[in-house]
């Protein structure tokens with residue numbers, strides 16, 4: 001992708017590390033998904049097999065976020081012009097960040113939010129349900145106080161976490177070694193599972209089924225969010241090295257749907 005876009009310098013033949021792209025929120029839809037007379041690859045294709053990071057998500061133009069939906073879902077984007085039609089790959093991990101409200105302090109334990117409920121609702125409505133549906137993990141990141149920042153204690157080392165992630169990826173690669181999609185393609189990780197694979201690899205017991213039922217009724221989860229909960233639960237179990245989905249894997253995965261909840 002980077003070669004086609006003319007982004008490699010003379011010394012570089014191939015991109016050998018996963019790309020990380022973080023376009024500014026003023027980007028146009030053509031800049032994000034690709035466009036032009038002879039369609040050029042957009043940021044979503046330049047991030048293929050890597051990370052597309054959108055900071056301040058609600059600040060992006062609404063139409064830009066809308067056009068992002070299909071490429072995330074399909075792993076490819078087709079740009080058609082009168083004389084030419086080009087398909088670029090868009091298999092990405094989308095990472096996005098946003099404030100809880102325009103002033104940034106809604107839900108903060110130390111500072112009070114100055115926004116009106118209407119302002120907060122308007123701000124959040126910029127994140128459309130269909131886009132949030134396609135994001136597997138929503139997570140609140142509370143602000144950190146100076147005392148915690150200057151704390152000498154260290155958490156788990158990144159290298160150890162990386163090893164755990166690699167192990168989970170190996171597990172998934174083995175699980176899917178004989179699994180193909182309907183079009184005959186191999187799959188490598190939980191995110192690529194279709195509903196057929198979910199039925200086979202994400203079986204839940206009666207207790208977990210009840211928990212899912214309550215969560216769906218209470219949080220009003222969509223069918224898409226439901227399958228995402230199961231996929232994330234599968235990954236949590238893989239990180240635990242657990243072959244079977246247990247109740248705590250499911251409940252943790254449900255926790256990650258915080259933006260589906262009706263907060264206001």
Ligand SMILES: [Zn+2]
Nearest residue numbers: 101103113115
């Ligand atoms: Zn606020």
